[in-house]
Amino acid sequence: MSMIEEAALAQLFAEARTFSRWLERDVPDGLIESALTMAFLGPTSGNCEPMRLVLVKSAQGKERLLPCVSSGNSEKVSTAPVTAIVAYDTLFYEQLPRLFPHTDARAWFTSNEALATETAFRNSALQGAYFILALRAQGLDCGPMSGFDPQAVDEAFFPDRRCRTNFLLNIGYGDRDALHARPPRLAFDEVARWV
């Protein structure tokens, strides 16, 4: 393997941005479904794949979601073509006999709720990040958000409370004219060391 092309790297990282405003351009459901299928190929601990999603697109769905988000995120959610609720299944381990069949991985979690919750949270965040980059790879733009009331979102969209929301993710074609300058990043030497 060698390095992927500069243009692809730019699309995934260097020129990609977090968007708050969206072009009035149709977002085909199939692109999002392809990106999600691709994201599920990414690695998770013991292939546990705990991420679950509600893809909020209808006016009715947006109306249910809007009271749950912070005022600063309200317009972003109402104008985004799709807002994904990125959640995790607290009982993800029920799938492990099928997803990780060569050992009894289910037993690691059935008697240890703290480990199950931490594993679901960590791995759904990993999968959410794969999803962001897979959406960008499809030519779409993203706007992830943490400013919302997670209990309210869970009540509205997961009434049996089996799933819990990790973060929200606006999806569409971003309006580059509405971007501000990119905020600074920490440098390699500030965040990593070789030993």
Added chain:
Amino acid sequence: MSMIEEAALAQLFAEARTFSRWLERDVPDGLIESALTMAFLGPTSGNCEPMRLVLVKSAQGKERLLPCVSSGNSEKVSTAPVTAIVAYDTLFYEQLPRLFPHTDARAWFTSNEALATETAFRNSALQGAYFILALRAQGLDCGPMSGFDPQAVDEAFFPDRRCRTNFLLNIGYGDRDALHARPPRLAFDEVARWV
């Protein structure tokens, strides 16, 4: 933007795999440093960038790490050219006046340790996933691992306990001949719904 090339998608997702065995091929430090710099361009909540890493490459570093990993991961760590300790800075918010200067974001966290910890854990997992895909984009292979004693790793590598380990990540050129069949993935309809 349009979809990136099929070959790049394959390298990032479709043909990429989690590796346990490694080719004896030199891994230039610069490739890992480039991947990390690229990964830091990925989105985090309020640009908080909490991920911190120790890149364990020396025999001495591996000797310190090996007693902290589960027996099943011992050979993977000892043979990987590099094992990254993917951690988060519990005091990440001290950087926010610089990273997110247009509001007092630091104040969101100074009086709310639970929110700070959750934010650091979620966003360092997102950044860890960006790092995995950025490494793959550089032509490298990964083997992320959760089978280790986090307290032991923290004691050995973060004696002041400011940082906490999220997961471990072997890095190198993977040996495709040692791969087993890819385990199954959940289908779109099992993990997502449109509303």
